[in-house]
Amino acid sequence: MSRQKKLDKMEVIELAAERPKPEFFFRNARAAGKVIFETEDLVIGYDQGRPLSKPINLRMERGEKIAIVGTNGIGKTTFLKSVLGLIKPLSGKAKLGDYLYPGYFEQEMGASENSCIEEIWETFPAFSQYEVRSALAKCGLTTKHIESKVKVLSGGEQAKVRLCKLLNVETNVLLLDEPTNHLDVDAKEELKRALQEYKGAILLVCHEPEFYEQVADQIWNMEEYSLLQ
Template identity: 35%
Template sequence: IKRIEAFIENQRKWNRERNIIAAESRLKMLDRMEKIEKPKPAPKKINFSLASASSRSFEVLSVRGLSKSFPQKKLFENLSFELHHGDRLFIIGNNGCGKSTLVKILTDREKQDSGVFELGYNQSVGYYDQDQQLLELQNTVIEELWSAYGEKTISEIRGILARFGFYGEDIFKKISVLSGGERARLSIAKMILNGVSLLILDEPTNHLDIPSKETLEFALNEYDGTILCVSHDRYFISSLATGILEIAPGRSDKGFMLFKGGYNAYIEETQQTAPMFAEPEPTVNSGKYTYLEAKKDKNRKRFIL
C-alpha cells in the first residue's frame, strides 16, 4: 500500500493528463485493497491542520461599535462582541433582520455605517455562502482538493473527505453531478483543509437533507477552530452553539441581544426576560382582563426564532 501511495504522489507531481489518469487508477486500486484487507477503524478526531496555539492569538475576532441601517430601517446599532478560540457564535433572527448583512460586513462584502472589526494575530477566515460555492464543476471530488492542496498526503485528503461523508467511489464523482448538500459539505471541507481558524457560515444547512445535516454537524463538532454561523435550524444550533447573537430590529433599543451559552439556555433566559422585548401592554379601560387578552399578551412576550 505504501508503494502505491508513493506512486500516486509522484504521478500527481508530474501533473500531466496521463499521470493524473494513472494516479486515479491506482487510487481506486488502493481504495479496493483497503476495503478488503483493513477492518473499518473506530472514528478518530481529524487533525484539521490548524496552526499551533503559539502562532495564533487566543483572540480571533473583535467587533466594536458596529452599526448598519438602510432607508426606513435600522438593523443594529453599536454592536460589540469578541470571539475567542473555540467559540461558536450563532446569529439568529427573523428573515430580513440583517443576519446575512452582518456576515457580509465581517467578510468585507458590505460596508458598515460605523464601527470597526479586526482579526486577531495570524488568524485566517473561511467564508461559506450557499450561493457562492467556489468549486470547479469539471473536477472530481478528490481532484478539487488535490488541485488546491497538492502538498497534502492522500491519507490527509481522504481522511477529511471521509469525515464529510465522501467514501469509496464517492471521491471520484464529478462535482457537476453532486447534490446541493454534497457541494456544501465539499466547500466547507475545502476551507477546513486550508487550515482556516475562523469559519463564517451563512445558512450552511439550507436545502440539506437530514443525513447531510448530520454529517456536517459531526464534522463541525470535530473542528477545533472558531465558528460564526447564521442559521435558522434549531437542532443544528442547539448541537453546536456556545453563544447566541439575536438580531432583532424593533425588539430592543440597539437591535440585537447577545447571550453567552447554548441555545436551550438562551430560550429559557429570553422567555424569563421577555418583557424587555415585548410591546407595551395596552391599558385595559373596562377593568376586565379577558382570557383572549391574556393569551395575546403571553404570546407577545414569548421569543420566537
C-alpha cells in the first residue's frame, strides 16, 4: 500500500513535468549603434542566376521592429541572408551598423545528429547539465524530447530547440525567418509576448498578420522590389 502510494505520487510529478509551458525571455546585449543596417542599390540573387530584385534601398535603425512580407519565393529569405552577409549581393551593398549582436533564426535547417542536450551544450559549453535541461524545458520541451536526437523531433519541437539557442545569447537585433511556422498556439502566443517585450530591433519574416501586426510597427513588402511578377 505504502509503496503504491509512493508510486502514485511519482506519477503525478512526472505528469506535471510532461507539459512544460514555454517561457521565452530574450537576453539583451548592450545597445546597438543607431543604424542596424543600410542597403545601397542592393540587388539580391544567386550566383549566375538572374536578379531577384530591383535595387533595394532600405535602412533599419536601433529599436525598430519591422515585418517583411510577400508571397513564397519572392526573396525574403534571400534578402535576410544578403543583409547578414551570408550571400553576396549581385550588385550594390548591404552595410551592417556598429555594435551589433545579431540573433538569426533560419527558416530551414538540416537537423543535427546530436541529442537536444548535446546541441545546447555545444553552443553553451559553460552551462551545467542542469542549466541545459532547464533551458530546454523552458522552451516547452519534455524530458523525453530533451534526451532525444534533434532529427527525430517534430518541426515544432525542433523550432523550440533552435529558439532555445537564440534565447540564451545576448542580442540586440533579431532576424527571424518565419519563426512561427511549426509552433503550436501556446508557443506562438508566448513568442509574440516575448518579442513585444524585447528591447532590441526585430526583422521578422512572417506570413501571419495576426502575429506580425502585433509585433512589428513597420511592414516592408518584398513584392515592391521583386522582378518576378
